[in-house]
Amino acid sequence: MVKSISELVEEAEKFGVIVGIEPGVNHPIYSPKVMRRLIDDVKSNNLQVILDPANLLTEENYKSQKIIFEEAFRLFGDRIVAVHAKDFVVNEGEFEFVPVGTGLLDYETVFKYLKHKKPYINILMENTKGTFIESGISYLKDKYKATIQ
Secondary structure: OOOOHHHHHHHHHHHOOOEEEOOOOOOOOOOHHHHHHHHHHHOOOOEEEEEOHHHHOOOOOHHHHHHHHHHHHHHHHHHEEEEEEOEEEEEOOEEEEEOOOOOOOOHHHHHHHHHHHOOOOEEEEOOOOOOHHHHHHHHHHHHHHHOOO
16 A cells, blocks of 8 residues: 555654655656645654755756755755765756766855755765765865855
């Protein structure tokens, strides 16, 4: 039997478990506003957000990423429990994920919020493998240190 998100979160509450939902343009929770609506509907602190900023972007909206990220932080920033880090490029009009530090993601906007509100949050790299792992870690650390609150 398939349970609703509310039922899953209610069950999670019994065991002290957090349910993390990751919004993304290709996910059922496809925008910051829809994520906020879900949080308002479920009304439980056991429902939290896994933020992958790149998943909120497309080839059509990536030039507005600062606005999109600021909206996300305004609507559910207090509910973010983990962050996925990856990067992207737009290649011949197609949106492609690439290793951290090799693309166009506005980490300054992301880190500005995280540094102020969630300084010890876990950041997990995605789409970053092999020889890009060390440089991705260095890139994230350097960006974080350089970001002004």
